Amino acid sequence: MSFNDRLAERFERIAKILELLGEDKFRVNAHARAARTVEGQAADLSTLAGDKKALTAIEGIGPKIADKIIEFATSGKITELEELEARVPPGLMRVMEIPGLGPKTVAMLWQQARVESLEDLKRIIDDGSILTLPRMGEKSVEKIKKSMAFAAEGNKRLELGVAMPLAELIVYEVQKWPGVERAAFAGSLRRGKDTIGDIDILVATSDMAGTGERFTKLPGVVEVLSSGEGKSSVRMRASADLNRWGADADGQGVQVDLRVIPLDRWGAAMMYFTGSKEHNIRMRERALRRGQTLTEWGLFPNPDDGDPTPPHKRGIKPIAAATEGEVFAALELEEIAPEIREDRGEVDLAEHKGEKGGKGGDGPHRLPRLIEVKDIRSELHAHTTASDGKMSIVELAGEAKRRGFHTITVTDHSKSSAVAGGLSPERLVEHIEAIHAARKDVTGITILAGSEVDILADGSLDYEDALLRRLDLVVASPHASLSQEPVVATERLVRAISHPLVHILGHPTGRLLNRRPGLEPDMREIYAVAKAHDVALEINAHWMRLDLRDTHVKGAMEAGCLVSIDCDVHDPRDFDNLRYGVVTARRGWVTPERCVNTWDAAVLHEWLGKKRQ
DNA sequence: GCCGTTTTCGGCCCGACTGTTTTCAGTCG
DSSP states (O other), rough: OOOOHHHHHHHHHHHHHHHHHOOHHHHHHHHHHHHHHHOOSOOOGGGGGHHHHHHEEEEEEEHHHHHHHHHHHHHSSSSSHHHHHSSTTTHHHHHSSSSSSHHHHHHHHHHOOOOSSSHHHHHHHSSSGGGGSSSSHHHHHHHHHHHHHHHOOOOEEEEEEHHHHHHHHHHHHHHTTTTTEEEEEOHHHTTTOOSSSEEEEEEEEOHHHHHHHHHTTTTEEEEEEEEEEEEEEEEEEOOOOTTTTOOOOEEEEEEEEEEEEEGGGHHHHHHHHHHOOHHHHHHHHHHHHHEEEETTTTEOOOOOOSSOGGGGGOOOSSSBOOOOHHHHHHTBBBBOOOGGGGGHHHHHHBOOOGGGGGGGOOOOOOOOOOOOOOGOEEEEEEEEETOOSSSOOOHHHHHHHHHHHHHEEEEEEBOOOGGTTTTTTTHHHHHHEEEEEEHHHHHEEEEEEOOOOEEEETTTTOOHHHHHHSSEEEEOOOOSOOOOOHHHHHHHHHHHHHHHOOOOOTTTTOOOOTTBBOOOOOOOOOOOHHHHOEEEEEEETTTTOSSOOOHHHHHHHHOOOOEEEEEESSSSGGGGGGHHHHHHHHHHTEEEEEEGGGSOOOHHHHHHHHHOO
16 A cells, blocks of 8 residues: 555545544544545655645645644654543444444444444344344334344455446436436546445436436346435346456445436536535535535525525526536636546636636637547557467458557567466567558558566566567566565566567556555656656556556646556457546546547557667 | 644534424434
8 A cells, every 4th residue: 555545545534533532523524635636646745744834735634633643754653542542442443434333423322222233233133132222213223134134245445447337237227217408427437446335326316216216127226225306226236257367256235325416507507416525525615605506406606594405305496507517617617628627726727717707618718628539549568379369460450440540569478477478588579470461461550569568576678688689569568566665666667668679558557446456666766767768657547547647647647647547458358448547547537649549550650669770 | 642824722614314302402414
């Protein structure tokens, strides 16, 4: 875990314990927010520990939180957290993790029934004594039991590449139901996070009751959590397509929420349910400052008369609600892409500047023009049957051409990746000739000879320079020794990037989502060296990898680096993963010109050739 | 605990659903 992640986890724990102890909720919130802020930082905060001013300059980090960051960076601990943990039984935090059990209930269980662990909770459920506690009836207890079983199963977050197809399938089904005018998914899935906690489906329909009813009966639903007029929740089984890492066959449980909304409030609802929470708060604050109030029902004039009834229930007409574009425009903001709605400065940048009145978005655009799938015109990381791919050179090139690419690079594994059929130097020489020969068979696309060369544990490459020089492109990737100490990993990657024949650093950390964390190099060092040596950092588009991850991509952009978005193709279907790579790039604010795969053939080939002169 | 083109003090986003309640607290997103 990186420093930022470890720090975020500590702040999260502080927030949880404060909440449990019934401390001031705004203090709780400040720590929870600090956790999310820290997690989203591109820069490693331990490097800022000597600079309190720089820390407090970050939105949501004030003097107190900054002190805790500095303490954690210098001593590896936070005294306040240790003191808080001494006040609470350690097993109680596990009880807090059960969905549906919040701080108030857990505190009550602790104080009134001496519940200090999951085992204690199970005991008072089994002997029925839980029913004597306040607000604990049959239904509540039944819910807790189910939630405990679900939590025991390990409710890990679902990978984007599993969740997105499932969500699309649900939307496709829902759209066929009578009365349905519109359906879409929102939430962190729409923002393109690498993993998601649940799936949010929005639907506009003239048949509210029927839609809710049908939703709870979708195939794959294993449990109905709630079903009301406007909102229903179920748990479903998400079965991933079997892939080369092998996904769990019977699928993993995932919560799916359905929200029914009127069509004329579609935009406001989509905005609200897409989030993120922090972004929404920023937007609402902006509305408030402008004498308006923003809810999932629309942007309203602020009545400001003390009546707590929500505006939409008082018959107040919204200023804007039907489309997201309308709502952004009414707030005098450029439309912000879902992927960057994370409260990382996007709202301020979206503000109309310059033009008098800022009417309707004709001010100068300050948000970056984010990269799109259609911008991608080459694939630079692909395998054939020569190593562990499923296609021949000709099949691979044909598929790439069919998908509209001007260049495909064949990059089979190098000799040390024995399990992946890595090529010996002799076989690579033959392979290069085979690639050259294939150019006659498939025309209309440039087929380049490359290799995905292992970065060995010491940072040296898996082939001699003389051989590497014969390749049009070298992707250097770490595959083994992925548990190295950060300092060692940094030296290793820096050495590889500095090699004069390397073009791209492939899946830089080697992480696999939900499986292994991968290397934790000093990313600032990686960015600096990559920029200095004109090496592109790969965003590996496979949904198990998404490596670089979004925060690293943002850091790489801020450092002025190039990126390469590649599908690491083994199977023709792997090309379909491109969208996950692009979404991750967008989350990192990548513009087309900074991604080598968007370049014209001539520009790309010249860039590659510079390292072969 | 953070933050300030209405505040350095006094605010801090907003609504829906559930269950056990006779009017609302707790949880969630």
